[in-house]
Amino acid sequence: xxxxxxxxxxxxxxVAGILALAATAAILALEQPSAQTQRAASPARxxxxxxxxxxxxxxxxxxxxxxEEMSKVLRHPRCMNCHPAGDHPTQTDAMRPHQPLVVxxxxxxxxxxxxxxxxxxxxxxDPAGIPGHADWRLAPASMAWQGRSAAQICAQIKDRxxxxxxxxxxxxxxxxxxxxxxxxxxxxxxxxxxxGTQAQFGDLAKAWVETGAQCPRA
Numbered sequence: 001x002x003x004x005x006x007x008x009x010x011x012x013x014x015v016a017g018i019l020a021l022a023a024t025a026a027i028l029a030l031e032q033p034s035a036q037t038q039r040a041a042s043p044a045r046x047x048x049x050x051x052x053x054x055x056x057x058x059x060x061x062x063x064x065x066x067x068e069e070m071s072k073v074l075r076h077p078r079c080m081n082c083h084p085a086g087d088h089p090t091q092t093d094a095m096r097p098h099q100p101l102v103v104x105x106x107x108x109x110x111x112x113x114x115x116x117x118x119x120x121x122x123x124x125x126d127p128a129g130i131p132g133h134a135d136w137r138l139a140p141a142s143m144a145w146q147g148r149s150a151a152q153i154c155a156q157i158k159d160r161x162x163x164x165x166x167x168x169x170x171x172x173x174x175x176x177x178x179x180x181x182x183x184x185x186x187x188x189x190x191x192x193x194x195x196g197t198q199a200q201f202g203d204l205a206k207a208w209v210e211t212g213a214q215c216p217r218a
Contacts, residue, residue: 044072047196050207063211070204071150071216074157078184078194082138083145089138090146093192108137124188131191133183140164154215168209176202 048069056062073079081090087104090096103111110116120136139145142162145153157163157171166174175181176198184194194201208214 044076044195047072047200047204049200050203053207059211060214063208063214064216066204066208066211067154067214068150068216070201070208071153073184073194073196073201074145074153075150076184076192076194078187078191080146083143084138085144085146087141095146104138104141108140110137124186126189129188129190131183131188133180135180137180149216149218151216151218158213158215168213172202172205172209175205 050066053062053065053069056065077090077093077095081092081095084090088101089098091098102114102116105111105115110118116136116138119130121130121132122134123132124130125132143156143164145156148156158168160166163171164174182198185196185198187193
């Protein structure tokens with residue numbers, strides 16, 4: 001009986017190990033989009049410098065053009081995945097439903113029994129394909145961007161009732177200095193970074209505000 005018990009325990013451990021490997025492989029497969037998906041999505045890789053907009057002499061038009069350039073970041077999967085339309089994040093460049101299924105929770109950090117920090121730690125963990133940051137969380141529901149146009153997102157991020165009560169100066173600092181925003185440019189193995197750099201993005205945001213923070217036409 002003792003030998004049979006040991007054999008059963010060894011078999012169970014072997015099955016558990018196989019299941020763990022399968023789960024890790026599934027996560028990696030989800031995080032790395034196929035070549036076909038990458039070709040279809042074709043996210044922008046670069047940002048135009050602020051100086052390239054100097055030829056737009058109409059200030060209102062220049063401001064709108066600056067925000068359109070900013071929207072290459074705001075509407076990129078690295079940002080959109082954590083600004084979902086509902087209470088569930090998405091993942092990968094294809095913005096698939098998050099696996100495992102998780103929910104926003106009351107503060108964006110997940111449900112009490114399964115907070116984001118269960119899997120997402122202070123830094124990316126490339127061996128398992130799991131992204132990380134010390135404050136990993138979903139954006140507030142008021143900042144949902146998925147399914148919205150650049151014009152709608154623009155109105156949203158200027159609205160203090162929906163942007164975390166930030167004025168435009170605070171918004172510039174948030175976009176150009178916040179390290180969770182900055183994760184989008186260092187997202188870990190298998191993920192396409194947001195275009196340009198956070199510094200370039202911050203420069204665009206500053207120039208957009210200085211030209212009147214105009215929103216693109218709907």
